[in-house]
Amino acid sequence: MIATRDxxxxxxxxxxxxxxxxxxxxxxLSGSTKTAQFAREFPERFFNAGIAEANMVGMAAGLAAGGLxxxxxxxxxxxxxxxxxxIRQSLAYPRMNVKVVATHGGITVGEDGGSHQSxxxxxxxxxxxxxxxxxxxxxxxxAAAIRAVAAYDGPVYVRxxxxxxxxxxxxxxxxxxxxxxxxxxxxxxxxxxTGLLTAMALDAAExxxxxxxxxxVLHMGSIKPLDTELLLKAARETGAIxxxxxxxxIGGLGGAVCEAxxxxxxxxxxxxxxxxxxxxSGPAGKLLExxxxxxxxxxxxxxxxxxxxxxxx
Amino acid sequence: MLSQQTVQKLxxxxxxxxxxxxxxxxxxxxxxxxxxxxxxxxxTVLFFHQMKHDAARRDWAERDRFVLSKGHAAPALYACLxxxxxxxxxxxxxxxxxxxxxxxxxxxRKTPGVEVCTGSLGQGLSQxxxxxxxxxxxxxxxxxxxxxxxxxxxxxxxxxxxxxxxHYKLSNLCILVDCNGLQIDGFTEDVMNxxxxxxxxxxxxxxxxxxxGHDVAAVAQALAAAQASDRxxxxxxxxxxxxxxxxxxxxxxxxxxxxxxxxxxxALEGLGAAS
Numbered sequence: 001m002i003a004t005r006d007x008x009x010x011x012x013x014x015x016x017x018x019x020x021x022x023x024x025x026x027x028x029l030s031g032s033t034k035t036a037q038f039a040r041e042f043p044e045r046f047f048n049a050g051i052a053e054a055n056m057v058g059m060a061a062g063l064a065a066g067g068l069x070x071x072x073x074x075x076x077x078x079x080x081x082x083x084x085x086x087i088r089q090s091l092a093y094p095r096m097n098v099k100v101v102a103t104h105g106g107i108t109v110g111e112d113g114g115s116h117q118s119x120x121x122x123x124x125x126x127x128x129x130x131x132x133x134x135x136x137x138x139x140x141x142x143a144a145a146i147r148a149v150a151a152y153d154g155p156v157y158v159r160x161x162x163x164x165x166x167x168x169x170x171x172x173x174x175x176x177x178x179x180x181x182x183x184x185x186x187x188x189x190x191x192x193x194t195g196l197l198t199a200m201a202l203d204a205a206e207x208x209x210x211x212x213x214x215x216x217v218l219h220m221g222s223i224k225p226l227d228t229e230l231l232l233k234a235a236r237e238t239g240a241i242x243x244x245x246x247x248x249x250i251g252g253l254g255g256a257v258c259e260a261x262x263x264x265x266x267x268x269x270x271x272x273x274x275x276x277x278x279x280x281s282g283p284a285g286k287l288l289e290x291x292x293x294x295x296x297x298x299x300x301x302x303x304x305x306x307x308x309x310x311x312x313x
Numbered sequence: 314m315l316s317q318q319t320v321q322k323l324x325x326x327x328x329x330x331x332x333x334x335x336x337x338x339x340x341x342x343x344x345x346x347x348x349x350x351x352x353x354x355x356x357t358v359l360f361f362h363q364m365k366h367d368a369a370r371r372d373w374a375e376r377d378r379f380v381l382s383k384g385h386a387a388p389a390l391y392a393c394l395x396x397x398x399x400x401x402x403x404x405x406x407x408x409x410x411x412x413x414x415x416x417x418x419x420x421x422r423k424t425p426g427v428e429v430c431t432g433s434l435g436q437g438l439s440q441x442x443x444x445x446x447x448x449x450x451x452x453x454x455x456x457x458x459x460x461x462x463x464x465x466x467x468x469x470x471x472x473x474x475x476x477x478x479x480h481y482k483l484s485n486l487c488i489l490v491d492c493n494g495l496q497i498d499g500f501t502e503d504v505m506n507x508x509x510x511x512x513x514x515x516x517x518x519x520x521x522x523x524x525x526g527h528d529v530a531a532v533a534q535a536l537a538a539a540q541a542s543d544r545x546x547x548x549x550x551x552x553x554x555x556x557x558x559x560x561x562x563x564x565x566x567x568x569x570x571x572x573x574x575x576x577x578x579x580a581l582e583g584l585g586a587a588s
Contacts, residue, residue: 054473
C-alpha cells in the first residue's frame, strides 16, 4: 500500500535530479502534495505561491513560456475549481507545457469533508481542448505517469489521492498517455476502473468469477485521451460495461465511456461513482462504503448490466 | 536623458502607429480603440527604445519579453510587432477575420512576437512573474515588461501576482499601468475605485515610479529608473483613453468600438495623415 501522492513526490524528486528544466510550484500545501521533497533539494527551482492558486497557475504558465517544465500542485478541488479559468486561458488555450498534479482528489480526502472533496475535477478538466487528463491507479503507475507527462509537451492534469491504496502494477510498469490496460480477461462483462477503483474492480472480478461470471477488467489511467479502441473492443466482445470511479458519474470516466460507446459500439452501461452528490466528513473507508464505491457495488452493478445485455444475434 | 532627436523620432513613430491602429480597427469594424491609443506611447518607447528584441531571432533566449496583460489593446501590440518586422504590415488589415493570425486578443501560438496568451484580465501579470522567475532559473540577463490597465487592477489575481513579484524580489520585472481612468461601464472611480494606485503598489513593496504616459522622454526615463532598481518596479502612467484623437479622448464609449468612416477621416486628419 502506498499513496499516489507519495509516489508523485518521489518521482518528481528523481526527475528534478535528471533534468534541470523541471521546476515545481505549490500553494501552501507542499507537505500534503509531497512537492516538499523537491523543494528541500532544489530550493532555487521551487516556488511557493502561497494560498493563491490562480497566481500559481499563471506563474507556471510563465515558467513554461520561459522554457522550463513546471509541475504545479495543490488539492484537486482548488486546482480544477479555484484555478479553472487560469488553467483554461493560461495553460490549455496556449497548449502550455505545464503539469497540474492535483492531490486529494475524490472523497477519500475523508474528514475534511465535502468542501475539500473534488467529485467534479475530471469532468471539468476533460472538457478543455488541448488538455490531457490522467488518473493513475496506484503508486508504481503514478511514478510512471509522472515520468510520461514530463516527457510529453503540453498541458496535463493528473489526479492523485490522499490515502494509501493497494498496488496493482509492477514497479517497472510503463505509462502511455491515451492507452488503457487489460488487467484480467473475461467475456461476460467488462469492468472499467480508474484511480483507486481499479483495484476494487479486480476484487469484484474475483467475486464474480466465483459466481460463474467471467469479467474483463480494464484500467483507464488516461481519461483523456481515452483508449476507445480498447473500450469498443471490450464492448463488442463482452456486451456489457461497468465503470467505476471516485468521482461524479457525470462527465468523468463514466461520462467519457458512455460518449464513446454511444457513437462506436452501443452496449448497456452501469456507472459506479458519486451519484450527483457532494461528499461529507468521515473516515475514507466508511465514506467509500457509504457512497457505494466498493467491490460489492461493482458486483451488483455487473449483475444488473449482465441482465440488461441484448440477446446475442 | 533622451536626445531631442530620439524624442522626436519616437513621437513620430507613435503617430504612425496610431494611424496603423485606427486603420486596422476601421477595417475590422471591431476591436478596442480607446485602450490601444492610451497605451501606444508607452509601447512605442518599449518596442523602439527600451527592449532588447530582434524579429529576425524570435527564439533568442536572452530577449526581453513583453506581456500585454490588458490584452484587448492587441491592435497596439500588432502595430508595434509589424513595424518591428515580426510580420508584414499588410497583415494588419486581417485583424479579427476568420483565419487571420491576428486574433481579437493576443495569441502566442498564432502571432509572431506574441509571448503569451492574454485577454482574460488579471492573468498576464502572473505569467510575467513566471517569465521573470524563468529568467532567474536559467541565468538569463533579460527583463520582463507587463502592461496592465487600471481597470484590470480590480482583478484579485493582480495583487496575488504583485505579492509574488515582491516576495521573489524580481528586479528583472517591470509592471506598467496604463491609468486611463476608464473602463467599459464608465469611469474607474465610479465603477470600482482602484485608487490610490501608487500607494497600493508601494504598500506591496514595489519600486513605484509615476509618470505621464504620453511623454515619451518621461516614459523612457521611468524605464531606465526601473531597470536600475534592485526591486520589482511599477510605472504608474497617467494616460488619456483614446489619446491623439480628440473625438475619442476620455470617452468610455470608445473602449470597445471601432471608428466609423467619418470618425476615421477626422482622426487621420487630426494626426496629419491622409486616409
